[in-house]
Amino acid sequence: MDQVLTGKNLSLGYEKGQDRKVILSDLNFQLYSGQLTCLLGPNGVGKSTLVKAILGRIRPFEGEIKLLDKSPVDYPREKLSKKLSVVLSEPIIPAQMTVEQLVGLGRTPYLKWSGTLSELDRKYVNEALAATKMDFLRKERLGELSDGQRQKAMIARALAQDGKVVILDEPTSHLDLVNRHEIMFLLQDIAKNQDKAILVVTHDLDIAIETAHQLWLMNCGSPLIAGLPEDLILNAQINELLPKDRFFFDPKRGKVNLRSEDSGLEIQGSEDLVFWLEKALKKRKSTFRTEERIHVLENPFRIQVGDRIYHSIAEFFEESQTSLR
């Protein structure tokens, strides 16, 4: 595990003529190879700006970025492309191209002017296809693939480019749940097995927590918070991502919860069951009141209030509606 990318006291933004607009300041981070790092933060906070700076498209106002030993801006274009590859969220691809050809394009920085692939190039292509489990689709045309497969093909291309760093900008935003998981696990795998530093910009908190080795949290006005997801959860720093007045991250359940008042009812039963009944009640903002104790039992699931028995929460709500009147 090596420190591949570092940022120190970065101040980033855009200049137009005389006006200088600072988007981010006081940024410090380290990106390690062998790890999957997820960058999270609200829209507009400056994630794209940071990515642009890493790609060498904009020069920092202050501070420094170092990709290996040089600032990205100082790399000649071709050299940079051998260290760093990208995957964007929405692929614009020629429909007639085969998967194999697409992955082959990843070798562009290494090819001669004629564009022909050498033995070595082909080896990288094959390895990339194997790593993304796209081997069996190699002759398929891109227009005929599913969205998930297409995105995997793009990842394979980025792999074939053989850079130490791979940056993905919201790669799963258009994909369904299954694909999202698949791809993030794939990226985690690749980071470990190929000793690459993978940075994924995403909004998908759950999956990020599940798969990432590191999280970078950005929020307006605060410096970048970096750390293991588990650390950030336990020390509640994860809450930086959320509007604190209404949401909080529940470490127990591992998910974002709405802050709201208890129902005021006494509910007895196992922890899990009570939790979910409370949640349903909170959502309905129910004003149901009773002196009686409510029991929640399982095997089979039933709710008992006094001598009344309900077989589902929905049934319970129906009754409670009527009894309220």
Add this chain to the structure above:
Amino acid sequence: MFYERQYTYFESINDTNLRPVHQIFFFLVIVFISCQSPKTEMIGLETVPLTYAKGFEVQKGEGFWILEVNQPWTGADKSYRYLILNEEVEKPEVEVDAVVKLPVDRVILTSTTQIPHLDLLGDTDKLIGFPNFDLISSQKVWGQIESGKMTDLGSGPSANLEMMIDLQPDWVMISTLGEDLRQLDLLGQSGVPALINGEYVEQHPLGRAEWIKFTGILLGKYEEAVRVFEEIEKAYQEAESLIKNQPNLEKPEVLSGVLYEDVWYVPGADSWGAKILQNAGGDYVFSDQDGSGSIQLSYEYVLDHAMEAPIWIGSADYESVEQMGDAEPRYRSFQAFQNGFIYTYTKKKGPKGGLEYFELGYVRPDLVLKDLIKILHPQLLPDYDLYFYRQLDEN
């Protein structure tokens, strides 16, 4: 706009082959607007016969003339009538497109071919305006220009009109393809009689020359015009008979035309130029290509038919054989070129480069004929010097 009725590479632009769109248009015009002015039969109106010209008719009445132009442009289905009134005569009851009151002192011409009409009738001093002086070769007219009596009407399409109206001439003579008739109306509304001269439509060499009578009537000099024409006619027929009297004369093959891009533009077999060539005892290589204007032929066809023609007549304005070969190296394959027997009509030019052939040629076909006879059969005219044509120099 009223532009030059010159010959060009394309001999005459106004041929039936080139404007099918216009023909269709005019056909439709006639279908929808069939209002021809009825011929008014009047007492005392005698028809004056013309010998060769088919494009106009003359009728004489008591103190007036009526000119009817029935071929104002190629493919026209409309005719125009003009009334020419002698001095102090009342206008008779007749529908006409324009009225000219004699005597006239100020006229405007719009084509160089009309200029010799004035010169030959001694009325050069009546000319007050012409578009684009550079084209003029007549010495007499240049005298008129230099003494400041003439206005240059330019060559843009609309400038002409305003200046013409401003000059208030007694009449304006126009040649047209038929697409700018609005201008005619405007002139009429402004009180300027505009007369269409359709001589270019005539294909008989003497037919074109006979239009001098048209101009003559407009100037009040009919008898003069007849005299001038008869001289020309006689000269032409004399020259013609030189050939006719020699039935066994060998007729050399003659090539005419120019190459542009990879297409040849040559005079059709029925055109004015081709007719004179035949009359001069030449065997025109494209005599099987019907048409009275310029026609297009493929490079191959021309090469196949004319490569061995000994003489080339009419090849645009090059200074020398060498210049011609440089401009278009493929001319070099032609025998006429290799032997240097190329003749073109650039011997006489006006002070600003205008070719006299395009000015005098129509009304003096006798000179054109004699030139061609001199080129083709020099032994028949030993004392005659070429007038319009010259042989291209080597360099």
Add this chain to the structure above:
Amino acid sequence: MKTNQNAFFFILAAVALVFLFLINLGLGSVSIPIDTLLSGLFTGEWEKSSHREIILNYRFPKSLVAVMAGIALSLSGLQMQTFFRNPLAGPYVLGISSGGGFGVAILLLAGSFLGFSGMVISSWATAIAGILGAVSVLALVSLVAWRVRDSMTLLIVGIMFGAAVSAIISVLAFFSEAEALKLYTIWSMGSLGGLGWNQVGLLGLLLGIGAFPLLLATRSFNALLLGETYAESMGINPVRLRWLVIISTGILAGSITAFCGPIAFVGIAVPHLARLVWKSADHRILFPGSALLGAGLLLLCDTIGQLPGSAQTLPINAVTSLVGAPVVIALVLKRNFSKEF
């Protein structure tokens, strides 16, 4: 296997090209039977000297010009389509043919203002005027290219330049004499046969110069298929590529326009044909493939335009449009274009 299939089509195309070349040589207004043609070519003995003239000084250069123009136009069309990621782009989107037309218009039409009577126009004069015109527009477009980051903007500016120049040409046409106008109109209909051997040689040289950079940039064009952002991330310099494209297209399309007049459709239709035949987006295949198909197509169009056996001929632009338009329509109907780019 894919490579074998590709190779097969290449061989087929090459054979077809040779065949079409011979047909183009053999057919024309004057019928020259094939045996006389072949014996003349190989033994130097001809039945009629006019046949020799026709074949050696007219048809042969014309066929070569057709081949060269076909190659030049399809290569520049392909570049434009890939660079601007637009299936309707062609060699003239940067305003080059309008520029060429402008140069020739000044020579032919404004000449009537300035009093060229007698019209001594040589084919070199129109070629030079065409080149100067094309180069001027190209320079203007380059100026814009320098200042503008986005390729789409460049495309639109190029098209607008073309439109503006055409408007100026209309004004010149309005004021010119009928004869001059006809000359200009004829020029604008295109002509493959108007060149002598010297000019053919020059055109060949220009073709080589214009096409050579494409060889060196094949991998860049392939990378560009994913868009400029990805291409940049793979080490391609889009600015340098832009200049290459402008200069290459300028030379290729500009010289053809200057020597032969504008020739429509070939540049747009042929790259699509090539994509259809070889079913590939790889420029290693598309560049040579388009070149072969373009040459063959133009030979075919020229042969048709010669109206073999008749004394008249059709201008090449009319034939390429008549042949090209249905081809483009068929292509569009057959495949869903929006996915392609």
